Amino acid sequence: QVQLQESGPGLVKPSQTLSLTCTVSGGSISSGDYYWSWIRQPPGKGLEWIGFLYYSGSTYYNPSLKSRVTISVDTSKNQFSLKLSSVTAADTAVYYCARDGRYFDFWGQGTLVTVSS
Amino acid sequence: DIQMTQSPSSLSASVGDRVTITCRASQGISNYLAWYQQKPGKVPKLLIYAASTLQSGVPSRFSGSGSGTDFTLTISSLQPEDVATYYCQKYNSARRTFGQGTKVEIK
Numbered sequence: 001q002v003q004l005q006e007s008g009p010g011l012v013k014p015s016q017t018l019s020l021t022c023t024v025s026g027g028s029i030s031s032g033d034y035y036w037s038w039i040r041q042p043p044g045k046g047l048e049w050i051g052f053l054y055y056s057g058s059t060y061y062n063p064s065l066k067s068r069v070t071i072s073v074d075t076s077k078n079q080f081s082l083k084l085s086s087v088t089a090a091d092t093a094v095y096y097c098a099r100d101g102r103y104f105d106f107w108g109q110g111t112l113v114t115v116s117s
Numbered sequence: 118d119i120q121m122t123q124s125p126s127s128l129s130a131s132v133g134d135r136v137t138i139t140c141r142a143s144q145g146i147s148n149y150l151a152w153y154q155q156k157p158g159k160v161p162k163l164l165i166y167a168a169s170t171l172q173s174g175v176p177s178r179f180s181g182s183g184s185g186t187d188f189t190l191t192i193s194s195l196q197p198e199d200v201a202t203y204y205c206q207k208y209n210s211a212r213r214t215f216g217q218g219t220k221v222e223i224k
Contacts, residue, residue: 037213046202046204046215046217046218047153047155047206047215047218048215049206049212049213049214049215052211052213060211060212062212063118063212096160096161100213102149102213103151103163103166103206103208104151104153104161104163104206105163105166105172107160107162108160109160110160
């Protein structure tokens with residue numbers, strides 16, 4: 001059973017960079033069978049897909065966030081990471097990582113990141 | 118870019134009722150559509166993929182249909198544990214997009 005777990009700071013100051021890591025267990029990112037995605041959900045709102053990564057390091061980002069997003073992988077640790085730069089209060093959300101077989105069958109528990117000074 | 122529009126935004130129905138949620142794509146996406154259930158305070162759960170294939174472990178009262186631009190999620194007999202927000206998601210291209218969600222409540 002694949003499990004994913006997000007980790008990172010729960011509070012980020014405006015204009016700074018949000019950084020989160022997703023640790024995958026029960027399956028290998030390097031298998032190449034799946035993409036690995038980040039998804040977010042502002043409080044009380046819907047789901048927004050941020051982008052995905054393939055084990056090779058290739059990525060695809062939501063065009064609405066592309067200028068601020070970087071997703072990277074550390075296959076030795078079976079982890080992938082999200083960086084979102086120049087954050088504002090609008091980036092306050094629960095951030096999920098998920099296994100992406102084009103749809104999302106396994107999700108992390110989510111981590112709330114609040115952008116506030 | 119293709120937009121996904123769900124209707125209604127919310128609904129209230131009685132236990133045992135048949136409930137239908139619609140998801141419309143602004144362009145054809147074949148059957149590259151998934152449905153998720155998100156209970157209050159919980160992680161989204163995959164219900165259906167390929168428009169009509171039930172994910173393992175999902176109760177058979179859930180079903181999906183459609184192709185092209187119009188899709189439906191049906192709950193054949195609404196149960197109290199089905200109170201949740203339901204999202205569709207397209208995956209016909211690299212860009213994954215969710216619908217805005219449909220909140221289902223018990224009357």
